[in-house]
Amino acid sequence: MALVALDNGQNILIDVNIRASADGEDEDVHDVAQDLKDRLPRDDDGRPYVDALLISHPDVDHVSGLRNHFHLGPPDEYPEDEDDDRILIREMWSSPIVFRRASSQHKLGDDAKAWAKEARRRVALFREKGLDGTDDGDRILILGKDRDGKTDNVMEIVILQDELITAVNRNEDGQFEARLLAPIYIDPDQEDAEALIELLSKNNSSVILRFSIMADGTDDACRFLTGGDASVEIWDRLWRRHKDTNPDWFSYDVMETPHHCSWRTLSHDRWSEMGEDVRVSADARNALSQTRKGAHVVASCNPIKKEEPNPPHERAKREYVSITASDRFHCTEEYWEKNSRPVEFSITHAGPSFSHRVAAKKVAATIGISAIPTVARGHGSRGRR
Template sequence: MTAALTFFPVCNGDMTLLEFDNDQKLLIDIHVRKAADDPEDDTPDVMSQLRDRLKRDEKGRLYVDGFLLSHPDKDHIGGLVRHFHLGPPDDWVKADDKILIREMWSSPIVFRRSSKTHVLCDDAKAWAKEARRRVALYRANKVIGIEGDRIQIMGEDIDGKTNDILGIVVKTDSLVTSLNRVSAGAFEARLLAPVPKGDDEALDEMLAKNRSSVILRFSIRGAGYADKCRFLSGGDAEVAIWERLWDKHGTYNANWLEYDILQAPHHCSWHSLSYDSYSTYGEEAEVCDSARSALAQTRKGAIVIASSEHIDPEDADPPSDRAKREYISIVNGKTDRFICVTDIWDDEQQPLRYEIGASGIVKAVKNAARAATAALGIGATAAQARPHGS
């Protein structure tokens, strides 16, 4: 089976489906706007697009093998309650026909994001409740539950709060190699963040909101051949996180950040690359070299995907035209290797999709006559992007 990455057109939000060559599927985030569920509205019906790619189990339930929530902002979890079954799997209702989440992937930090200045939306609260239900089952029984009760916690919690459930915890810097209890070699994913608390209290305070985004660098098998695509996914992680990752890994483990496909953090936000406000400093705003280095570990022919609305220099960030130009410089000035998902939808009326086979990564196209030009020639050889300013 051919592996694939599909980026759904959700404007400023994330919704990405990873299909592995063992036929398992992992969904990363959702952003289902209410207009997308209205058949009279021309907003892309991303849930129909997703459902068309899923299979049903022996009980007739549509399912994803896994669902990773990068962090609990509305543009990453909106539509959860409307479209996904929450609660014990045996309570699934045929008439509702909601999608079963066989295994949740969730950071423990996201559940402490609620505050007077950051109120969790109802979908995020529902995710947290379901995650707690699944953790409570494991804590009580000390065994992995059935499909629909499973969870992997991405990173250890503070103050030893996850010490008694380490059987379902993935430690930062380690590898995730199983999905829904299946270890088939179809992928491995390096967990780079959330970043644990350190000894620098001032830095920890600055990272508090930032730290919650899960960052995973996937190595995906294609048609039985290992490491045919490296995909870096980082939610809304901003500059301090990427700077810290480079300071931590740049000397000895820079290859942990190497990618063929990068999903530009925070919908191509300038604040993933710089501490300076672009609205204040304009073109004088400076890039953080360490953060840029973390996001510039490209392999041959690498591409950057912006899951965002159209990028207009006159519009507010995100997305940022200045960030777009920086990412284009990272991919050696090749404008065709920076792709906006909304632009693809407008041009092709389909989600942005890359298929991963034995010969590499190919962009899926509607017109077969164009297929010969769709091969990207990426993923063969590591080749770091040119240094900033060169």
């Protein structure tokens, strides 16, 4: 999960991974849902809310806990029970994958199905009532035009590939902009459409956004690149698409590594077959190495070890360290084990800084990234569940 807290008090949450083990009374397990709620404002009815929730793609580690911790359905059906303290999603941000029918290529878990159902409810309401008739808790932005014309009659709520998002929950006050780099739109007439449709299933349907965030009234104080679980084929394509005209669209001060520091983001070669003979894909590496001065890379993953299976992958970590520096590469779970808190950056006019203690009131905007902060270790009694 990554929480982008804007200077004006609005919050954009990217992905949800709150596992059931974090919901119980177990003191060894961090209550990540409470931690999240403590960072969020409440509306006049006392309901915690996010201004936008983006699910980058509907895989289980990006949508777990949605049904348990978020209110789905019309906002006036929010539960009365005080113990049922759910987070209201003022605006959903979703790729058009929610329009797809289930198939062998497109199987969804229960949280992902609930996300798709809620998205369809909001799109139907927009069709019926238009922009003016949809309020907090009913709004949706579709990130990317769908093929086969499925989004053609709702284009007012669609952001096209390469376009900018400039408002969250329809509030456009210059706090940020975010460029939609992916999902890649497939023109059915293009030569490799069939191959692309195959490629774009699952992880490769991931939304890729490059944020530019204002802080202390300074535009573009921090650039943040986030790309779900998109693999090397996507980064290769994106780089070839933009390298001559807009290489700057990839530049970042903070990047969350795609796919949890997977080797498959950076290379077409299999480590299991080639070991140290593997080659990095130059195009994908270029896309992921457009750093601004002092940039940080965050891998949201388990501790990175040489022997462990991919992801995370130690060779991928080496590549990211070569792009930034060893003290500017952060693994969320390793950081959690030492500090019992998520990785956070506070943003001022001078840019983002890695912060060991964010005084929430003092800094302007922040980015907090946390992969799996659900298991507090150090008691020696419990492993991951």
